[in-house]
Amino acid sequence: MKKFIFLFLTALTFAFVSNAQQSKTPLPAEVAQKNVDDLNKKLKLNETQKSVIFRFTFEQAKAQQELMKKQEKTGFDEGDVDKFYKMQNETSKNIRNVLKGDQQIAYDRIIEDRLSGVTEKGKKKKKGEEEEAPSDIKGLLSGPPMEKQN
Numbered sequence: 001m002k003k004f005i006f007l008f009l010t011a012l013t014f015a016f017v018s019n020a021q022q023s024k025t026p027l028p029a030e031v032a033q034k035n036v037d038d039l040n041k042k043l044k045l046n047e048t049q050k051s052v053i054f055r056f057t058f059e060q061a062k063a064q065q066e067l068m069k070k071q072e073k074t075g076f077d078e079g080d081v082d083k084f085y086k087m088q089n090e091t092s093k094n095i096r097n098v099l100k101g102d103q104q105i106a107y108d109r110i111i112e113d114r115l116s117g118v119t120e121k122g123k124k125k126k127k128g129e130e131e132e133a134p135s136d137i138k139g140l141l142s143g144p145p146m147e148k149q150n
Contacts, residue, residue, distance in 0.1 A: 025068075028061035035061075039095075042110060043103045052098050060091045 026034075035057040036050050045053065067080050092111060099107050
């Protein structure tokens with residue numbers, strides 16, 4: 001009886017641990033749905049746009065997951081990373097083509113913000129705080145050279 005209880009508890013522990021590890025990595029469908037929901041909040045997508053964008057982001061998330069699994073097994077391969085970035089750019093281009101007028105402009109801003117690391121929280125200005133410094137190279141340039149005094 002003790003062996004049975006021990007084996008049962010061991011099996012239960014393994015089941016719990018393997019389930020916990022699986023839940024850490026979101027499924028491609030979950031990633032795609034989160035992306036669609038996020039874009040829908042910001043761009044007011046219609047049902048057709050949601051469906052098409054879901055398909056694009058699902059394929060991208062699936063490729064990303066496959067790349068991660070491959071890297072875990074064989075290690076880092078720069079060629080695969082290049083392929084992924086190309087796919088990411090193609091997905092972004094395809095999504096932009098699905099959008100209309102003002103949605104395209106807003107999507108371009110979303111992409112620029114993501115690339116620069118700006119979040120919605122970072123954009124909002126609280127009372128008493130100064131504006132954020134410009135993020136372009138102009139902020140790094142020094143003033144005009146000082147003239148030598150004789």
